Amino acid sequence: MEDKIILKLIDAALSGNENLGQIAVRQFASKIRTVNSILYQDITNRLQFVATRSTGLKSKPLPLDADTRQTLVRVEDPILLDTAPVFASDVEESLEQILLERRHTEELLREGIFPARSVIFKGAPGVGKTMSARWLAKNLGLPLFTLDLATVMSSFLGKTGSNVRAVLEHAMSTPCVLLLDEFDAIAKRRDDDRELGELKRLVTVLLQAIDDWPPNSLLIAATNHSELLDPAIWRRFDVEIEFPMPSIEIIEKYLVEYWPEALKSGRIAKHFAGMSFSNIDRELRQAKRESIISNFNLKIREANTDGISMLTDKDLSSMSKEERNNWIIRLHKKGESQRSISSILNISRPTVKKVLEENIQA
Template structure:
């Protein structure tokens, strides 16, 4: 019993020491550790600590507004280091692949069931890294997570935060992370590979290697009250130690046919009739492109329709290249365009080069061999030498 009392006294002293330093996130960490450590020997204390964490001041409360830090800026340019979206919004609902959707929903679900985790002595996911090629929805996913949690989204572009004086980049990074730690938010570190490269990369100067160490320390100290996300297009460049610091690694694949169709339909529904049919046509034509590239093409077609008038479908056709399709795909395209009444058979023939008989599904007529006349019905068959 004396050992338990001694442990509790040490925890209380440490908690008081941290509280006097004014670092709210460290106080929350210590309170969580105490609740977990004393669940068996002091259940009432542990329950009370869990209740305090659950009732902790939110970012919108008067107490939070009084203690909110000054927005960090670059010492050279005085420009803000962060883009802040107080209430993240999306043009339309994102399209997630099955496994990707599970990972993102899991992160949100943990935060929305925080009480159950705290009662079990557990913390929610504190950090996750998003990897994948450009334009596949990493930033949009961060925005979706922040919106789902009803929290502001803070975006730090690490390629832009690099100061002309490398020694200040580490200071900039610490200022941003300390600012984000002071509130309940979602922080996105975009272009992580800009500073988190392998420390054995001989092409990098020593200062950049020290930045990796700074980043590792900051990720380790990240409090459970906030959510730290990072995004990179070049995961192969990252220092291996960075990977181990994140609770989750979430891979963003290139969109498949079904994902593209859903994305195009969502983007066209309010702008044209038969958006579902055109989404199916455009999905095949845009396979292999990222969501960002597809969105750019669709907006380009809408701009042309707005300027020159006419049906949006007229301008969508510019992104379909029948001449580059194998013959079976051209036939399928022509039959779909005519069958769904998106074009007349004649227009589908002119657009794809597929014969109208083929579009209708009729068998092709036999063609006479050159230089020989076809035998007429009833014509007598003469011996070979008398023909």
């Protein structure tokens, strides 16, 4: 056995680092595969048993806040994602690389290399960071755990740190994708004098967790304010992906996938230039609401005036003065304007005005 492998096994045993130990064992197995097939198979069986045992930990209870008894993570399992996100080419290449490394984990570990275990997403709000985390989890066949920042952040000194540690320990014990959204809230620069010592200590906990993250799980941090992060954080992540604002080309693809009715209505990508996906969604949802309400009001109006629409021109011309006046008053109460009533009943607008004035005076 090579001295490097022996030293890795010694370091793993002394430090209690299971990840380092597994890498050393896989490297050793790779070295003796051709010279001692029986021992190689025994080692492979043991590694498989460890992987199976880890998978079985999915039923482990979720971490709770000790005071409120609320869960500290939101869980999506399975991931319901009917349509894939629309990515910029650089983002798509980086995400596909993560999946590719996961498909070849065994080969990488035999060479002493971990697949990407930690990823940091940065970019403006609404550009697809959270959706991309869901997409990765779905494609990896893993549950998505999202840190519930509102529950984790506590006003009690020391509680925030213990809550975050509980989430990290839980995610490290079971195969999953853990999303730390709004990461800048818990990983702020330690040289910021405005922050409490507790949050500064929390950064140290995060750094250690990133270093020790197991290869059967994926840690994703997402931030809208990368300038607030502690500088030491950046060096710890295996992959850094920047999400740009969508280009006109990407917006066109997004509208085709998610809002085809917007294209039918004449809206084009240039109308949404400079907007994030979430802002595009917000504008289109509002337009859809207005369209639904407008159509609904139109149907009500048609229903309210249905009786008069069934009358022929002959009926209208032979209508008595009392009947005509009743229709004027009825349509007015339904919200029709004097001009509209004049057109519906085929009478002059001054006549409508006079009847309404007399009715109001009456």
